[in-house]
Amino acid sequence: MSAHDDSCLLLVDGSSYLYRAYHALPDLRNPAGEPTGAVRGMVAMLKKLREEFPSAHAACVFDAKGKTFRDDWYPEYKANRASMPEDLARQIAPIHAVVTLLGWPVLEIPGIEADDVIGTLARAAAARGQRVIVSTGDKDLAQLVDAHVTLINTMSGERLDVAGVTEKFGVPPERIVDYLTLVGDAVDNVPGVEKVGPKTAAKWIAEHGSLDGVMAAADAIKGVAGENLRKALDWLPLGRRLVTVKTDCDLSEALPGWNGTAAWDTLTWRETDRAALLAFYTHNDFRAWRNELESARAAAAPAPQVAAAEAGEGQSALFADPAGTGPADGGVAPAVDKRYETVLAREAFEAWRARIEAADLVALDTETDSLDGMRARIVGLSFSVQPYEACYIPLAHTYPGAPDQLPLDEVLAALKSWLEDGSRAKLGQNVKYDTHVFANHGIAVRGYVHDTLLQSYVLEAHKPHSLESLASRHLDRKGLSYEDVAGKGAQQIPFAQVELTRATEYSGEDSDMTLDVHRVLWPQLEAAPRLREVYERIEMPTSVILGRIERHGVLIDSALLARQSADLAQRMVALEQEAHALAGQPFNLGSPKQIGEILFNKLGIPAKKKTASGAPSTDEEVLAELAADYPLPAKLLEHRSLAKLKGTYTDKLPLMVNAATGRVHTNYAQAVAVTGRLASNDPNLQNIPIRTPEGRRVREAFIAPPGHVILSADYSQIELRIMAHISEDPGLLKAFAEGLDVHRATASEVFNVPVAEVSSEQRRYAKVINFGLIYGMGAFGLASNLGIEQKAAKDYIDRYFARFAGVKRYMDETRARAKELGYVETLFGRRIYLPEINGGNGPRRTGAERQAINAPMQGTAADLIKLAMIAVQAALDAQQRATCMVMQVHDELVFEVPEAELDWARTAVPELMAGVAELKVPLLAEVGVGANWDLAH
Structure with a gap:
């Protein structure tokens, strides 16, 4: 075969090989403790194949998740197959990623098994006159062998042409389907003829010519085997259909233009991504392959440039690091030539500008004078278009002796058209912050197609996402x-006072490593379609919308907050006096030590628990428990809540008003909660306490500007609706479908009374049960919440599960699956990892099990509100509405609406929110309107 054989198609049965690689190799681990045996086996096999069978066309084919047409023919198809071992499941994403990095076209087509994709491609290639090499360990594919198609097994060295198949199975390739039908396939749960093995099947086919011939002669075949054959006659036609590899599948989903002949350009080799591959090999401790790549790179690299000792006026310095700080092995750093250029001259700037304009993807980073995105001003910019190369453009360094720098306004003006061009692909780490920074300079950046912070968040939400951690x-x-x-x-x-050489190394490294991290993470997302959809469809668009919400800000009434602060201070003084009277002496209500002495020594109240130092605890949980029996702890709790409200909100919010906008601008942290929920900070607008009148009054200070109103749209009972959808419990589905009060309907079932006769107390109990169970609450927790005996609480739970068996089934299955996989998923495919569900101690493991039950619902709710934000904002933009989204508070969206648009918003917003997904129960968003946020509820 020639080194570039246009007549050959090389196909790899990836799904077959990843299992074989996993079982063939020992339990190998990388330095992080992650399993790597299957990954190593796949890489070795793919490298060997490409060396031994050079070809112009190739594909590595994997089974997609989900059902196929065979499941429709036979629901028990593969029903007995054991679930994938956890350590192998953890290697699927890395395997898909490295296959892509090695340059292989990857095919994974929903609804079509890998065997059928391979069969269809093989027949299409043979029809074009191509030779086909199929690398597999699956005997089913022997039916494809003919003059054009050959099977090889790189693990055993076996090679099967027509003669080889006949010798191995005792039947020629065209009779393999008949052979498999008689023998059956236990792995796929396809029964054959009982007690008929390979020898008997081959003998019968040789004697009778085919399966049809065997079936026709069934009455003449004697003994137990003949009897079993006659019992199986009705089954055998379906069995033959199940084991037959389809060779006429529609592959257009993966190969655009497919019409029976492949779009062969799609199946050509990709260029190997050497930089990302090097990082992959290093992370997984594949030393020999890493050294092989480094040697090849060193042999091809030009002589390294050395930085000038100093950058004089008008010059551009180049920071070179021949020793490098790249991937290490045993403490010895490989030779990596980092080339970071300090851009001081216009000629150098224009050269880099040309590189940026020509690049397919550019990583960029801002250096600023503040962490507050709304106030930060640019000190310098860095760009990278390939790993280990970057430039830093200093624009506002002011230390004594700093060289002349290019004018900030001129540089930004020159870059503005590229920055604002949405078709020019850009990459960053936490791009929402950089978008704010550029906006402060009048530049609306578009075209951020990737954010490594969000890539990491989608792939591994339970781990840190800083660039330092990712690198x-x-x-x-x-x-x-x-x-x-x-x-x-x-x-x-x-940063403006950091010396330029050091600043160049730091900032250039940020852009360079961002690009390098992207080259590792993006293939992993590409290899996991559902996670990629979460990233592209949910997280990236949400980032843009959050930036707009933050930038717009929310209007507050500072004068009203000042009056509330005065009222709170007055009430706190009264509570302090009442507490002193109850204690019989003055004491500091903010001192845990003095509180402990009063409660446990002077008043003799029994201590409930101790701190780490051994002193009686006076935390909120203890005071809440004591407050049921003693008046002083209740006063202390009330004083604490008012102090927190005053210090966190009524005093602080007016101080956080931006002088330039007159508004408060919170920051929404997108990559914090593992469930996908957003976190608000500086100030936190999501945790304003609303269970007390004083807390609700704080929302009165969030106001609409003249001519506008505040509109609040809140998903109704969203997590219970998601529970109904996931569990498919008939009782819950019926309650929501009929628009019943779900708590009243639950109470009717649990207490066995007609809905119309449910008391308010019974409804309250049912509400606690409904919400408690979706948070994994047990009998102890329910008893505490309801103030009843634990046995009574257990009885309520037992009655609930007896009436809502679907919920119990969901909880049991979810716990088991979470223990098997180490994670749970939302309806949209977001993964919530639970590291302690198998390895934690008792309480932590129990907590992880509770989280496993709730996380799919809380995570799905988080996904839904993000999709709602995207849908509503798209409608606002498309219709050029003046309505603005100003806050997101968990399941609630808050808007400033011009009075002229109120009728539209009242109708459109809840409809858009309800339409973002189709569940088995209706989604419902409830709307309120008022002059302030509190009145909108």
Whole structure:
């Protein structure tokens, strides 16, 4: 075969090989403790194949998740197949990623098994006159062998042409289907003829010519085998259909233009991504392959440039690091030539601008004078278009002796058209912040197609997502920290005072490593279609919308908050006096030590638990328990809640008003909660206490500007609706479908009374049960919440599960699946990892089991509200509405609506929110309107 054989198609049965690689190799692990045996086996096999069978066309084919047409023919198809071992499941995404990095076209087509994809491609290629090499360990594919198609097994060295198949199975390839039908396939749960093995099947086919001949002669075949054959006659036609590899599948979903002949250009080799592959090999400790790549790169690399000792006026310095700080092995850093250029001259800037304009994807980073995105101003910019190369453009460094720098306004004006061009692909780490920074300079950046922060969040939400963590975890690279270049604590200097050589190394590294991390994470997302959809359809668009919400801000009434602060202060003084009277002496209500002495020593109240130091605890949980029996703890709790409200909101919010906008601008942290929920901070607008009148009054200070109103749209009982959808419990489905009060309907079932006769107390109990169970609450927790005996609480739970068996089934199955996989999924495919569900101690493991039950619902609710934000904002933009989204508070969206658009918003917003997904129960968003946020409820 020639080194570039246009007449050959090389096909790999990836699903077959990943299992074989897993079982063939020992329990190998990388330095992070992650399993790598199957990954190593796949890489070795793919490298060997490409070397031994050079070809112009190739594909590595994997089974997609979900049902196929065979499941419709035979619901028990593969029903007995054991679930994938956890350590192998953890290697699927890395395997898909490395196959892509190695340049193989990857096919994974929903609804079509890998065997059928391979069969269809093989027949189409043979019809074009191509030779086909199929690498597999699956005997079913022997039916494809003919003059054009050959099977090879790289693990055993076996090669099967027509003669080889006949010798191995005792029947020629065209009779393999008949042979398999008689023998059956236990792995796929396809019964054959009982007690008929390979020898008998081959003998019968040789004697009678075919399966049809065997069936026709069934009455003449004697003994137990003949009797079993006659019992199976009705089954055998379906069995033959199940084991027959389809060779006429529609592959257009993966191969556009498919019409019986492949779009062969799609099946050509991709260029190997050497930089990302190097990082992959390093992370997984594949030393020989890493060294092989490094040697090839060193042999091909030009002589390294050396940085000038100093950058004079008008010059551009190049930071080169021949030793590198790249991936390490045994403490010895490989030779990596980092080329970071300090751009001081216009010629150098224009050269880099040309590189940026020509690049398919550019990583960029801003260096600023503030962490507050709304106030930050640019000090410098860095760009990278390939790993280990970057430039830093200093624009506002002011330390004594700093060289002349290019004018900030001129540089931004020159870059503005590229930055605002949505068709020019850009990449960053936490791009929402950089978008704010550019907006502060009048530039509306578009075209951010990737954010490594969000890539990491979707792939591994339970791990840290800082660039430093990502580089260490995925690249084995350690870069400079901000403290390394700017110092720590009181001695820390602004970035504008960092010396340029150091600033170039730090900022260039940020852009370079962002690009390098992307090259590792993106293939993993590409290899996991559902996670990729969460990233592309939910997280990236949400980031843009959050930036707009933050930038718009929300209007508050500072004068009203000042009056509320005065009222709270007055009430706190009264509570302090009442507490002193109850204690019989004055004491500091903010001192846990003095509180403990009063409660447990002077008043003799029994201590409930102790702190780590051994002192009686006076935390909120203890005071709440004591408050049921003693008046002083109740006063202390009320004083604490008012102090927190005053310090966190009524005093602080007016101080956080942006002088330039007159509004408060919160920051929504998108990559914090593993469930996908957003977190609000500086200030936190999501945790304003609303169970007390004082807390609800704080919402009165969130106001609409003149000519506008506040509109609040809140998903109704969203997690219970998701529970009904996931569990498919008939009782819950019926309650929501008929628009019943679900708590009253639950009470009717649990207490066995007609709905119309449910008392308010019974409804309250049912509400606690409904919400408690979706948070994994047990009998102890329910008893505590309802103030009843634990046995009574257990009886209620037992009655609930007897009436709502679907919920019990969901909970049991979810716990089991979470223990098997180590994670649970939302309806949209977001994964919530539960590291302690198998490995934690008792309480932590129990907590992980509770989280396993609730996380799919809370995570799905988080996905739904994000989809709602995207849908509503799209409608606002398409219709050029003046309505603005100003807050997101868990399941609630808050808007400023011009009075002229109120009728539209009242109708459109809830309809858009209800239409983002189709569940087995209706989604419902309830709307309220008022002059302030509190009145909108």
